[in-house]
Amino acid sequence: MKQVERLNWIEKVILEFYGEKPVAPRLVETILYSVQAGGKRLRPLLLLELLEGFGVTLTEAHVQVAAALEMIHTGSLIHDDLPAMDNDDYRRGQLTSHKKFGEDMAILAGDSLFLDSYALVAMAELPSQIRVKLIAALSKAAGTFGMVGGQVLDMEGESRSLNLTELQTIHAHKTGKLLAYPFVAAGLMVEADNTIQAILQETGEWLGLAFQVRDDILDVTASFEELGKTPNKDLVADKSTYPALLGLEESKSYLAMSLDKVEEGLAALEEQSAFQADKIREIVESLRLHG
Amino acid sequence: MKQVERLNWIEKVILEFYGEKPVAPRLVETILYSVQAGGKRLRPLLLLELLEGFGVTLTEAHVQVAAALEMIHTGSLIHDDLPAMDNDDYRRGQLTSHKKFGEDMAILAGDSLFLDSYALVAMAELPSQIRVKLIAALSKAAGTFGMVGGQVLDMEGESRSLNLTELQTIHAHKTGKLLAYPFVAAGLMVEADNTIQAILQETGEWLGLAFQVRDDILDVTASFEELGKTPNKDLVADKSTYPALLGLEESKSYLAMSLDKVEEGLAALEEQSAFQADKIREIVESLRLHG
Numbered sequence: 209m210k211q212v213e214r215l216n217w218i219e220k221v222i223l224e225f226y227g228e229k230p231v232a233p234r235l236v237e238t239i240l241y242s243v244q245a246g247g248k249r250l251r252p253l254l255l256l257e258l259l260e261g262f263g264v265t266l267t268e269a270h271v272q273v274a275a276a277l278e279m280i281h282t283g284s285l286i287h288d289d290l291p292a293m294d295n296d297d298y299r300r301g302q303l304t305s306h307k308k309f310g311e312d313m314a315i316l317a318g319d320s321l322f323l324d325s326y327a328l329v330a331m332a333e334l335p336s337q338i339r340v341k342l343i344a345a346l347s348k349a350a351g352t353f354g355m356v357g358g359q360v361l362d363m364e365g366e367s368r369s370l371n372l373t374e375l376q377t378i379h380a381h382k383t384g385k386l387l388a389y390p391f392v393a394a395g396l397m398v399e400a401d402n403t404i405q406a407i408l409q410e411t412g413e414w415l416g417l418a419f420q421v422r423d424d425i426l427d428v429t430a431s432f433e434e435l436g437k438t439p440n441k442d443l444v445a446d447k448s449t450y451p452a453l454l455g456l457e458e459s460k461s462y463l464a465m466s467l468d469k470v471e472e473g474l475a476a477l478e479e480q481s482a483f484q485a486d487k488i489r490e491i492v493e494s495l496r497l498h499g
Numbered sequence: 500m501k502q503v504e505r506l507n508w509i510e511k512v513i514l515e516f517y518g519e520k521p522v523a524p525r526l527v528e529t530i531l532y533s534v535q536a537g538g539k540r541l542r543p544l545l546l547l548e549l550l551e552g553f554g555v556t557l558t559e560a561h562v563q564v565a566a567a568l569e570m571i572h573t574g575s576l577i578h579d580d581l582p583a584m585d586n587d588d589y590r591r592g593q594l595t596s597h598k599k600f601g602e603d604m605a606i607l608a609g610d611s612l613f614l615d616s617y618a619l620v621a622m623a624e625l626p627s628q629i630r631v632k633l634i635a636a637l638s639k640a641a642g643t644f645g646m647v648g649g650q651v652l653d654m655e656g657e658s659r660s661l662n663l664t665e666l667q668t669i670h671a672h673k674t675g676k677l678l679a680y681p682f683v684a685a686g687l688m689v690e691a692d693n694t695i696q697a698i699l700q701e702t703g704e705w706l707g708l709a710f711q712v713r714d715d716i717l718d719v720t721a722s723f724e725e726l727g728k729t730p731n732k733d734l735v736a737d738k739s740t741y742p743a744l745l746g747l748e749e750s751k752s753y754l755a756m757s758l759d760k761v762e763e764g765l766a767a768l769e770e771q772s773a774f775q776a777d778k779i780r781e782i783v784e785s786l787r788l789h790g
Binding site for chain 1 (some may be wrong): 621632
């Protein structure tokens with residue numbers, strides 16, 4: 209399947225979910241404004257690519273799980289941008305949700321995305337014993353034991369300088385858990401054995417780390433046009449980032465090393481299962497910085 | 500089982516869930532501050548009472564589903580109190596979450612409660628085909644098609660006067676869906692047939708309506724000490740409430756009628772199934788206003 213077809217399918221699933229006679233049309237409008245803001249959809253695409261790598265013919269159910277993941281990610285971005293949080297006016301080159309619809313609507317749009325996403329997984333046409341595992345893993349990756357927990361650590365860390373281990377712990381939770389979820393979920397859906405599941409999890413965690421290091425580097429080096437948001441914001445706020453901690457060159461090496469680890473994981477999967485890593489390797493390569 | 504045992508069991512399940520090595524202890528502290536603020540736990544108690552009414556011997560799994568429901572309710576209260584929403588300083592006689600911990604922490608505590616709750620249901624020791632139905636129904640009751648959708652309608656209605664149908668639609672979603680959930684969930688857990696499930700749903704919806712009318716009436720008639728929050732807030736804000744729309748006496752009749760409908764539903768359940776309604780009837784009676 210082509211990338212654009214996967215992207216359209218993910219969007220179609222979310223639109224159909226919210227197309228069901230809405231209670232409050234303005235809420236749905238607010239939600240879809242952020243869902244359709246043109247993100248890269250890295251997380252859901254990774255999940256679909258991984259499933260195809262395992263030789264799975266994609267069905268609506270797989271796309272529903274992928275869409276649920278994207279919905280939680282989108283909800284977290286809306287709340288991250290709020291005045292009481294990062295207080296950002298722009299995201300992906302357009303006004304943030306609270307700037308466009310008001311702070312109350314932005315809070316509720318994020319809440320809805322969090323609360324709604326699980327219905328998509330719960331109603332997907334997959335064996336119910338797989339659905340409950342997918343939901344438990346998603347919930348743990350997103351809430352107190354995952355993304356939100358990491359977000360709180362990140363806020364607490366802003367007032368002091370962190371060491372590398374602390375920075376990694378923050379990002380392993382704040383962004384790592386949801387970025388590793390496609391690997392975990394793909395393993396659950398193909399009913400991978402424990403060995404394969406462990407490799408998937410570890411590979412996903414390395415990819416999550418790489419993605420964060422890359423984001424920190426781009427924040428220093430990219431312009432507004434490239435980022436779609438105000439650059440250098442982290443340095444201005446004196447936040448602990450990989451470039452601030454390691455320097456720019458060392459951060460680039462660290463990114464390259466993390467991506468190597470991902471590719472090692474992919475090679476191990478190819479060796480120990482029927483997994484074909486070509487497409488995922490393309491995504492990993494696209495994360496490398498050149499020059 | 501005694502009421503106090505049920506209350507302790509619900510609290511124990513939530514504490515154990517958050518006892519699992521926390522990523523960010525401050526986040527767990529913020530969450531538990533609101534969870535332990537001494538609410539009546541009407542929703543989870545209703546669920547446990549209903550199950551016992553069906554002759555079910557309660558297990559940890561039932562309490563986990565009840566706890567998940569209470570967690571979503573608590574998260575919604577934290578967000579309702581935020582400055583951008585109702586801007587309340589007190590809830591249940593203590594400082595609101597954002598007053599105590601800051602607005603950013605309050606946003607994240609609510610987010611966590613929403614995201615975490617589903618893991619409790621997904622991991623409960625119940626047949627997985629029942630768990631997925633419980634999760635789908637909870638998600639629909641809480642998010643865009645339930646509580647959050649109703650919250651948005653409520654906000655949109657503040658700028659104009661509403662008729663009775665509009666007011667009912669708002670409350671049927673904003674508070675009604677989560678209050679009806681114990682009835683829906685009990686039916687799913689005892690694998691009730693469609694007829695019984697329909698009576699359960701309708702009875703729960705009447706109870707939800709009654710609860711909202713009662714809340715509106717108390718807001719006019721009760722003092723700060725009785726409510727644990729600033730009274731008359733709705734009238735001051737010129738919000739559409741049942742007393743504002745129907746007058747106080749008519750609202751009281753409307754409450755009595757709604758509670759009668761609940762009791763009719765309970766009688767129908769007793770007639771058509773092995774359900775014993777005594778305990779639920781006590782709860783319903785406790786909602787009647789005297790004098």
